[in-house]
Amino acid sequence: MFTIQSLFQESWQLFKAKYGLLLGAAATVAGIEVASEIVYTVMTVLVPFYETPDEIYGLGDIFSFLSNFLITPVLQLGVLYVAVQAYRKQDVSVSSVFAGFSQYGRIVAVTILLALAGILALVLLALISFTPTLLISSEELGLIAAVLLLLPGLLVLSILFTRLAYAVVFICFETRCSVIECFGESWRRTRDVYWTIIGANILIGLIALASILAFLLPFFFFWVPFATAFYGVVVAKLMEDQSSSDKMAGTLELPENPAFRGPNNG
16 A cells, blocks of 8 residues: 555655666657657658648558557556666666567557557547537536536546556566456556545646646656656556565465566566
8 A cells, every 4th residue: 555645755766866767768768759750750741641731641640650559658668667677676777668579469459458448438428428418408508417427427437547557558568467367457456546546646747737837848857757756656566565465365476577587577
């Protein structure tokens, strides 16, 4: 178990101790993504499919869309892995941002499932929330009813996705659970702390907003490494807490990722 206060305290300690590593990992992935966008833009200009007065759509757009499922999630997992291993005091370097490619197929599979689940959930929420606008003759009353349905619907979705998805990619990376079993593991690991995670994420979002409003430099040089430390601490604790309870109960003990050796896959 952990609290919002303890998460931020430990995140701050990790941020101070491993600032260069965290910033380097995030900057490496950001640099790759910027370079990729430049390549995609050039490809779109060279091989256009459809043009409007304001936009050009071409081959680069297709590759950009595919990279959001095939490349970006693996690199983001790598940044998280760097933070988790740093929190565990394991040997890790900036090059470890590519560690996710050792479980490439599993990470892509769970990412696609998450995307499909998210799209389905949003479509259902939109249908449920805005149906009153079609059934109620008064436009104002219909909008009020839609908002009253939308707000609790968003809260329910936040809870469900926090429990199902918050740690699922890292679980898929670090254990031999099947892709489907990873969702069940995420649900169990977040059982007692999902409100804490939601509250802490709201604070992280407010810090991000303040950093952006202040200027982009605080956002990149402070918030990005601090948020990396924060997510690393949360995920490491979720993995640690479940492992401890499993061992004490004598039940499920998840095997380590075969791509890494030693305790905690370090």
